[in-house]
Amino acid sequence: MQSINRHYNILDFAIASLLRRKGKNLALLTIYTLIVALIASLIFFVQALKREAAALLQDAPDIVVQRLMAGRQDLIGLENIDRIAAIRGVSEVTPRRWGYYYDPVFGANYTVMADAKLAPQAGMATVGLGVAKNQRIGPGDIFTLTAADNSLILLNLEKALPFESELLAADMILLNPADFGKLFAFPANAATDLAVTVANPREMVTIANKIVETVPGSRPIMKSEIIRTYDAIFDWRGGMMLLVLAAALLSFVIFAWDKATGLSAEERRETGILKSIGWETGDILLLKFWEGTAISLTAFLTGVIMAYIHVFFFSAPLFAAALKGWAVLYPAFHLKPFIDPYQLSTLFFLTVLPYTAATILPSWLAASADADSAMRS
Amino acid sequence: MIDLFEVSRIFNAGKPNQFTALDRVSLTINRGELTILKGPSGSGKTTLLSLIGCMGRPTSGRIRLNGIKTSFMPAAEASQELDISSLPERFLTEIRRNNFGFIFQQFNLVRGISVLENVMLPAYPGGEKFDTFRSRALTLLDNFGISQKSATRVELLSGGEMQRVAIARALINQPEVIIADEPTAHLDSKLSIEFMKLITGFRQAGKTVIIASHDPIVYGEPLADRVIEMRDGQMVTGQS
Numbered sequence: 001m002q003s004i005n006r007h008y009n010i011l012d013f014a015i016a017s018l019l020r021r022k023g024k025n026l027a028l029l030t031i032y033t034l035i036v037a038l039i040a041s042l043i044f045f046v047q048a049l050k051r052e053a054a055a056l057l058q059d060a061p062d063i064v065v066q067r068l069m070a071g072r073q074d075l076i077g078l079e080n081i082d083r084i085a086a087i088r089g090v091s092e093v094t095p096r097r098w099g100y101y102y103d104p105v106f107g108a109n110y111t112v113m114a115d116a117k118l119a120p121q122a123g124m125a126t127v128g129l130g131v132a133k134n135q136r137i138g139p140g141d142i143f144t145l146t147a148a149d150n151s152l153i154l155l156n157l158e159k160a161l162p163f164e165s166e167l168l169a170a171d172m173i174l175l176n177p178a179d180f181g182k183l184f185a186f187p188a189n190a191a192t193d194l195a196v197t198v199a200n201p202r203e204m205v206t207i208a209n210k211i212v213e214t215v216p217g218s219r220p221i222m223k224s225e226i227i228r229t230y231d232a233i234f235d236w237r238g239g240m241m242l243l244v245l246a247a248a249l250l251s252f253v254i255f256a257w258d259k260a261t262g263l264s265a266e267e268r269r270e271t272g273i274l275k276s277i278g279w280e281t282g283d284i285l286l287l288k289f290w291e292g293t294a295i296s297l298t299a300f301l302t303g304v305i306m307a308y309i310h311v312f313f314f315s316a317p318l319f320a321a322a323l324k325g326w327a328v329l330y331p332a333f334h335l336k337p338f339i340d341p342y343q344l345s346t347l348f349f350l351t352v353l354p355y356t357a358a359t360i361l362p363s364w365l366a367a368s369a370d371a372d373s374a375m376r377s
Numbered sequence: 378m379i380d381l382f383e384v385s386r387i388f389n390a391g392k393p394n395q396f397t398a399l400d401r402v403s404l405t406i407n408r409g410e411l412t413i414l415k416g417p418s419g420s421g422k423t424t425l426l427s428l429i430g431c432m433g434r435p436t437s438g439r440i441r442l443n444g445i446k447t448s449f450m451p452a453a454e455a456s457q458e459l460d461i462s463s464l465p466e467r468f469l470t471e472i473r474r475n476n477f478g479f480i481f482q483q484f485n486l487v488r489g490i491s492v493l494e495n496v497m498l499p500a501y502p503g504g505e506k507f508d509t510f511r512s513r514a515l516t517l518l519d520n521f522g523i524s525q526k527s528a529t530r531v532e533l534l535s536g537g538e539m540q541r542v543a544i545a546r547a548l549i550n551q552p553e554v555i556i557a558d559e560p561t562a563h564l565d566s567k568l569s570i571e572f573m574k575l576i577t578g579f580r581q582a583g584k585t586v587i588i589a590s591h592d593p594i595v596y597g598e599p600l601a602d603r604v605i606e607m608r609d610g611q612m613v614t615g616q617s
Contacts, residue, residue: 002504009501013494020489266488273485274498276432277546278474280467283502 007290010283014290029299035249036303036351037310038318042242043343044311045319046234048335053230057223061094061195062204064221065211073219075190080215084196087210089203095191097177099184101145106134112145112173114180122176125155130170132160145173148185155179196220257358271366284367285360292359296352304344312337378585379406379429379554380458384438385610386424398424400610401438406587407602408444408553411580414589415596416607422589423558425607429587430556431473435462445553446475474499478547482559484539486531486546492518493527496545503550510549517545521575537568544575554585561592569594 018025065084067076078095085093098113110131120126125143127135137143137157144152161169180186196211198204208220274284310316312335386399399421406412406429414422427433428440441458449468461469478499486495493514500510518524521541526534531542540560547555557576561569569592577600580586588595596604606613 005506006502006504009504009507012507013498013501016490016494270487273487275470276481276485277479277499278470278477278550279499279502280470282467286502 006283007286010286011290011294014287014294017287018291018294025295029295032295032299032351032355033303033306036300036347037306039242039249039351040304040307040344040347041310041316041319043347044307044339045316045335047340047343048311048338050231050234051338052335053234054227057227057230060223060226062198062201062223063196063208063211064096064226065194065196065215066219066221067193067215068217068219073193075187075192076194076215076218078189078191080218081194083214084194084211087207087214089199089207090196091199092195092197094195094197096193096195097180097186098192099186101173101183103134103145108134108171110171110173112175112180112183114175114177118174120158120174120176122178123154123156124158124176125179126158126161126174128161128169128172131173132157145183147183153179153183267363268366271363275367281364281367285364288360288363289356292356293352295359296355300348300352304347308337308339311335378408378443379404380439380441380443381405381429382439382441384425384428384435384440386421386428386433387436390436397610399428399435402610402612403438404605404612406585408585409580409583410602411577411586411598411600412588413596413598413601413604414587414607415591415604416613417591419609420607421610422607424610426556426558426587426589430477430479430554431461431464431469434464434469438462442472442476445472447472474503475550476553478550478552478555480540480543480547480555480557480560482562484543484563486539486542488532489530491528492523492531492534492542495531495542496549498546498549500549513551514545514549517548518542521545536564537571540564540568540572544572552584554587555579557586557588557590559590559592560588561590561595566594573598 065076065080067074067080076095081093081095084090096113096115098111101110101112102108103110108131110127118126127137132138135143139157139159141157142154143157144154147153155175161172161174175183181188196207198207204222204224208222211218211220271284274287275281279287310318315335381402381404383401383403384399385397385401388396388398402421402425404425414425416422428435439460439462441460443458445459447459447468448471459472461472464472487498493511496514496517497510500514503510515524515527518527521544523538523541523545526538531539534542543560547557555576560576561572564572573594576586576588577598580600580602590596604614
């Protein structure tokens with residue numbers, strides 16, 4: 001009980017002590033909190049994006065087979081479907097027709113897709129919310145796309161895409177195969193790529209190798225590779241942002257280091273007084289520990305809460321442009337809240353501990369002085 | 378209560394700037410006595426006070442205390458003599474906190490915090506309940522007639538008020554011994570006389586009081602049990 005009282009009493013004094021330099025400590029707390037909030041936002045945002053993308057890619061085909069021509073992706077002939085389907089372990093092969101359409105009026109790139117299962121009727125289209133917003137159209141409205149032969153294709157908007165996440169579907173236009181063929185002058189006996197479903201995921205690599213043998217000039221891309229690429233892209237974008245933040249972070253580190261380590265003459269005098277009236281070196285270190293912890297923990301908790309609100313309630317307006325990666329069509333979506341305890345602990349150890357340590361160390365040197373120094377001041 | 382035998386204190390021993398602040402001082406101070414150390418600056422008064430008050434350890438010689446409160450010594454042994462000459466800092470601090478109250482020349486109050494917080498300062502690390510020592514501090518402030526200033530920051534006080542806060546702080550842990558180092562150095566004669574009245578009151582209440590001063594108002598105090606004159610680290614008169 002005595003030990004708890006001691007902690008409680010010293011914490012009480014630590015707070016009174018911090019309040020003495022209200023302006024300075026408040027400024028420090030504000031900058032510290034903003035830094036934590038920015039970094040935590042970045043962590044939350046990248047993690048949530050990765051999860052969002054991974055959740056969506058769960059429905060992606062096990063293997064996507066593309067054809068390469070002179071090292072570039074080319075259309076793949078439908079005759080390859082039967083050849084791949086004949087490989088043992090392949091349960092389904094579906095041709096996919098998709099491409100990009102540049103809309104010069106709105107300066108946006110759309111992903112146009114013709115899916116046999118999801119395709120609307122001829123003359124109808126289903127679009128992602130980003131496209132609908134960009135074209136300012138709603139269900140029942142008519143919009144046009146310019147075909148490869150410069151003729152206009154009139155399309156009636158059926159609905160917005162019913163995808164779980166808008167992240168990957170914001171810029172999508174889903175067409176009937178006939179309209180798709182007309183739009184791009186797409187040959188009827190070809191597809192952009194083939195989606196291959198594999199019965200046993202462990203055979204994926206073997207099957208991918210067999211596809212290369214069976215269809216010369218093909219490039220099979222496995223789902224794991226797609227997920228890894230997305231992770232890498234988001235990590236890279238997160239890293240870029242972190243680099244931008246590094247300058248701010250560095251200035252804060254210098255500021256905090258200076259504040260925490262620069263024990264003023266007044267603080268040294270106080271340490272002497274405390275020792276002379278019966279405080280042990282350990283008591284003074286405890287006082288400094290609570291002072292440092294009060295600042296750093298408050299900044300950490302407030303920063304993390306601010307980041308949570310910024311990312312999961314307001315969809316991270318500060319980072320959206322840099323991190324989502326859409327040039328024109330920003331997906332308007334709310335990320336599902338997700339916190340990675342490992343990353344949060346890392347942030348804790350990188351922010352709270354160094355500051356607290358930087359506060360304690362110089363005080364330890366001052367507190368080790370003889371108690372009678374106060375008598376001689 | 379306090380026994381010093383051949384106590385010396387040498388600063389920077391073995392270095393070119395070696396300085397002997399205290400030279401083989403032997404002294405006995407009995408419980409409830411008012412002892413005054415007088416002498417010019419550099420005579421060793423402050424060093425002697427700091428050694429008696431467990432703020433440092435002597436270079437040689439023995440200091441023994443009798444009847445002191447500690448948590449590391451069984452209650453049964455409390456009445457026995459304890460040699461503090463070579464105790465580790467942790468034990469010295471505890472003895473200092475529980476048995477000695479200090480009044481410094483500059484008062485040594487902590488700026489920026491309130492009068493009440495300053496008075497409570499020595500009690501914070503003791504592990505006592507906050508409310509208990511807070512009410513004791515308020516009583517002390519009331520006794521010294523400054524309770525109305527309890528929330529005021531100390532730097533806004535007058536010299537006399539600061540002095541009373543310093544005295545209240547010295548008494549917060551209910552010490553047996555009160556040590557004052559040049560307590561009237563920054564006070565006018567009227568305040569110095571008031572201070573001595575308070576001090577003699579402590580002596581009459583049974584507390585042991587040791588004061589170092591070269592102020593005639595202090596060393597001329599008629600109720601003093603002993604006035605020890607010091608010079609060059611040695612006791613000149615008043616030897617026991």
